Amino acid sequence: MKNTLTFLFLLISIFTVFAENPPVWGKTGHRVVGAIADDYLKGSTRNKLKKLLNHESLAVAATYVDEIKADPRYDKFKTWHYLNMPLDANYESSEKNMEGDLFTGINYCKQIITDKSSSDQDKTFYLKMLIHLIGDLHQPMHLGLLEDRGGNDFDVQWNYRDSNMHKVWDTQMIESYGMSFSELADNASHLSKDEIEDIKKGTVLDWIAETHILTNRVYASAEKGENLRSRYSYEYLDIARSQMQKAGIRLAKVLNELL
Numbered sequence: 001m002k003n004t005l006t007f008l009f010l011l012i013s014i015f016t017v018f019a020e021n022p023p024v025w026g027k028t029g030h031r032v033v034g035a036i037a038d039d040y041l042k043g044s045t046r047n048k049l050k051k052l053l054n055h056e057s058l059a060v061a062a063t064y065v066d067e068i069k070a071d072p073r074y075d076k077f078k079t080w081h082y083l084n085m086p087l088d089a090n091y092e093s094s095e096k097n098m099e100g101d102l103f104t105g106i107n108y109c110k111q112i113i114t115d116k117s118s119s120d121q122d123k124t125f126y127l128k129m130l131i132h133l134i135g136d137l138h139q140p141m142h143l144g145l146l147e148d149r150g151g152n153d154f155d156v157q158w159n160y161r162d163s164n165m166h167k168v169w170d171t172q173m174i175e176s177y178g179m180s181f182s183e184l185a186d187n188a189s190h191l192s193k194d195e196i197e198d199i200k201k202g203t204v205l206d207w208i209a210e211t212h213i214l215t216n217r218v219y220a221s222a223e224k225g226e227n228l229r230s231r232y233s234y235e236y237l238d239i240a241r242s243q244m245q246k247a248g249i250r251l252a253k254v255l256n257e258l259l
Helices: 002-020 026-038 043-052 072-081 102-114 120-137 165-175 181-186 193-200 204-219 230-258
Strands: 155-158 161-164
Touching: 026 120, 026 165, 026 181, 026 230, 043 120, 043 230, 072 102, 072 120, 102 120, 102 204, 102 230, 120 204, 120 230, 155 165, 161 165, 165 204, 165 230, 181 230, 193 230, 204 230
Parallel strands: none
Antiparallel strands: 155 161
């Protein structure tokens, strides 16, 4: 009886965590970003990553930050996964979250990784955080409105089941495609050298501004309560896949520069 009650309490705790902290890009999306980034790493960068990640792949490391969300010791990092601003604003002029946001989180990770006085343990932790946050930066609903929590309160249906716009873009549209993260990474669009170099251009602020343009488009792509089905995937899945590819290329750029 005692074991049964313990098990039920554990289940309730797990469901509560996921209800309060919905997944970000989903495991598949983050692993796609990591797998794509791996193809653009310098040899020297790859060797340093093997040491810091104990030979763990970028695809595996990419989901670590979501896996620790259930631990209250890491609550202070929750606001790092997103930033909120009005649709007609930019980051520089928008009101900032005093607890930190996606932009400040990325910058802090970079500082720790490049600080010679940082311990290997800290560098590993913030490296995994950085890998994850670069992925989040390219999910348009992570740059959404404060009033609907980045689309989490923008209720829609996904194939006749209750959902929201954040969840559709994080997981449902990608998962419904039926490919594993490795298949999605292996089948990313072929890009010319010039196209790759163009994606690498700019700063984190530039990438935020670019993604926020897409955020506006996503908000306009559906009405509240609308039932989104195969036609929505037909129109927007390729955009989501392109965002994951950009995130992977840019993640590799950041890691090559830092390491």
